[in-house]
Amino acid sequence: MNEFGALNWSILIVYVVANILLGLVIGKKIKTDQDFYIGQKNTPWWAIGISVVATYVSALTFLGAPAWAYNDGISVIAIHLNYPLVIMAVIIFFFPFFYNAGVASIYEYQEKRFGKRARALISSIWLVSQTMSSAAVLYATSVVLSFITGIDVIAAIFIVTIIALIYTVLGGITAVIWTDVIQSIILFAGAGIIFYALVTEADVSVIDSLTQLKAEGKLDPLNFDWDFTATTTVWSGIIAMSLYHTTVYGTNQMMVQRTLAAKNIGDAKKSYLLMGFAAFFIYFFFIVLGVLFYTYYEGRTFENDNTIILQFAADYGMPGLMGIIAAAVMAASMSSLDSAFNSLSTISTLDFYKKYFRKNETNAHYLKATRLFTLFWALLIIFPAIMYHLHSSGSILEVLSKVGSYFVGAQLGMFALGFFFKQATENGLLVGTFAGFVVVAAVALGTDIAWPWYCLIGASANIVMTLIASRIIDGKQTELSEYTVKGQQLKFAREGLDEKENGWYRVPGRVDRINYWLFAFFILTIVFLWSFQYMV
Template identity: 30%
Template sequence: MSKVDFIIVITYMLGMVLIGYRLGKKNETQEDYFLAGRSMPWLPVGLSVAATMVSANGFVGGPGWAYNSGIGPFMVNITVPLAIMAALYTTIPVFYNLKLTSVYEYSEKRLGVISRNLTVMGFLMNSLIQVSSMVYIPALIINKFTDFEIKISVTIIVVIAIVYTLLGGIKAVIWTDATQMIILWGGLIFAFSQIFRVTGLSLGETYTIAREAGKLEAIDFTFNLTSTNGFWASLVGGFIMWVRYFGLDQGQVQRILTSKSYRGVKNSFVVSAVIMNILYFLFMALGVLLFIYYDGREFDTSNGIMIDFIANNLPVGVVGLLISGIFAAAMSSIDSLLNSMTTVYTKDIHERFFSKSHRITSLKGSMIISTVFGVLIIIFSLIGFSGSMKSVLDVIGSYISYLSGPMCGAFFLAMFTVRSNDRGVASGIVLGMFLTFILSRNISYSWIWNPFIGFVFTSITGYLGSFIFKSEKTIEENYRYTLMGQRRELLKRGEVTEEGVSKLPLALDRYSVLLLVFFLSQYIILYIMGLC
């Protein structure tokens, strides 16, 4: 790496720390640290949600996946707008109206302590897998351009993320994510422009070459259980996976709950859905362009394709900007999940089981917990992802697929039924994970089906188990926290709208229509691309 590139990367990292320091000066309470006093504008919140999902894995693993498989892997993300629409229609209004800090508080209000603990553990396991993988990609890049070992690189990246997250809390997370999203777009534009400049090909010529190489065929209607990118697998399994991510995952919901109003919540989610999928499609397109650029050359690992392009094909200065873009993608995911894991552990575990008289944890105590999770991220990063030959996106998806379905099933039973109880749903979560794991080991199918399978197993066994175990709550107590119960209470209190936007669960509006139109338009565009 040249001195110019090195200075650019260091300047970026110092800039993130400075933002965290300046924003953290006004943090006085735990609510400031975790929820920014519920005062954030909707645009940076939307950019933050998008940035967290994109991560460095999308920037590096996405093009690598598309290099080998064409734009087909985009199908894994195609249901993101539909899942966000479902979240806005069901879970988000409930969490917002109950003024929750952790979404898993809802599990105890509706079900009980056991279900809350299991959903908390599911979130923490899922987040450690995700965030650790997000560290590994930029660590590979540092290793490529310097003499630093992976262990040192991972430590540097996590420490920087810990520092500015500790200094600024959720405000630093959101504003640095918004800044990093801009840097990410800049890096992507540089990559595209360099490929077109070197190859000398026009957009039309590139399209023709890609189509003849079979890289633009995305929609496959055949029912193939082993295909991760098939139409039915992505629609069914992908939908459940993304509903859990956007509607039930603390990492996403926490940012949304910092918004000033429910109008802000909906604006944030709509913007994030559009930006996320456009950006992910561009990652796929970049992978196809790299296939043309390298004339189909074989690489040892798909994760190494983008790294090789940066290392050997970009001029001084652009390398630094692109590496900063990858770091921006990584940091935006690390800081968000680090803050969310701290929030969940603090509210759902520490204050309930270890704090005297269940006192609210001090700001200093919350920061110490963040540091501990930072250390765990380093350990998981070094253990879980070294030496992977697959795209890191594919690896992550397979790991977390066992958790997505049972988590969705638990919240589905809580929100849509009144008979479900704590021990019944808890048994359903455990059985759902176990049965999904057993089935995946005995039948050959893609991991993307696991969320749907786990959802079905958990919903059925959890509901049946609720008839076996006695409920500690009355039917009326249960009904109060269902979607229909929450809707009834809001209507009774006359709290139907906020700034002209409906706060009611199960209320479709223009935001839902926009998301649905965007979702369907993706299929139309991909279908036309495959034909022309």
């Protein structure tokens, strides 16, 4: 702990105190439970967009992406090719339903489309999956603090939880968004310093490093093999992971909730479009960092791959750098944890406590309940984080993705059935969702199929079994629900509603012009990666 030094401790402490003070300032404006959930609808779109980026990039990318690329090479980028397609799908189909309804819980859609049991089911699935993924984020951060300060990993888990909990309880979603903005600046500043140091400290030039990496097969970004047991193929990235990430960005309360704080649907869409255009560059940067580390350390084996970037920072020896890196990783971590705490407490209050236990209380009562639920989830997440510490040594980014893959198929299937299938009923949905979990478990335990395909498999099983069970249990449906995509389009036409608001579509299924630019950007990234392997 003494090796960390006074300068590094000062940097880290200033960062922590600044986050807590910001929570205190914003917390003074929190008067109702709605303020806590979605703020006062005056947050600028760019701040929400940066918050979205910071939340999903997180410490898992800062540590896990270089670790993953260190072992598997630049082909890891295939998993992240799909963001333009994902963002297109979410803002075309998902956002209009959520934003037009004026909800704080996106799972209210399931109740309107199917019924109370469907809402309770998907809310429960999300609570479990988000707890596990947040625990992975918490573990990743504890690794950092332990490595660079000497604090015990388990003690670090408690420390990070308490810090993120304080300002989240105080300031709600608005504090989450604005602290995320600050945290993203620190995160990318730290990553930029590491990249500069790596390039200048290496014994060989970047070009020579890339040449050597290519000879070792580390610079083949596009693997077109139809090998369903391989994780990082083009097809797993474009097909399987497009569905996976659509679930993350479209059916995940933690990601969507901050966009509900936007002034209008146009601002909500713009906040996500920022991620659509920026994600490729962010992940490509961290993955290239990982393969350059492979050259720098000559492929040496690490006890825990997630500490590679930290080991380099320690070896570099720049005064204050470890403090900056510690603050950067804590920033990355807390940008995810604060969002998770806020969203977990929101769903607990709205989808369960308010709905089934205390239906007619005051706003002040629900605000207090939400803050208590925030405390509850923060404490609960500590336990799976400790389990990750005891049983994980590979890339924490890949570990998180594997954990999430067991749940995303069910979530995506439930929304797809609601959006597109007239014949789906609530009874059938309950049967189909259970069947989807069984199929995914059987595939995971009985085959070598790679985890990116679990979402497609689970969602497909859910959809097929739901439609069969719906017909058997409830018979043929003659009425089209207004909460399908087609139903919404007919409603807008029947009632003469404006399809656009400030130039942005409010009705699901309509394509805003900028989406065509986003698709063109996706094609350009494929062309760039195809060319990249011939540039070196």
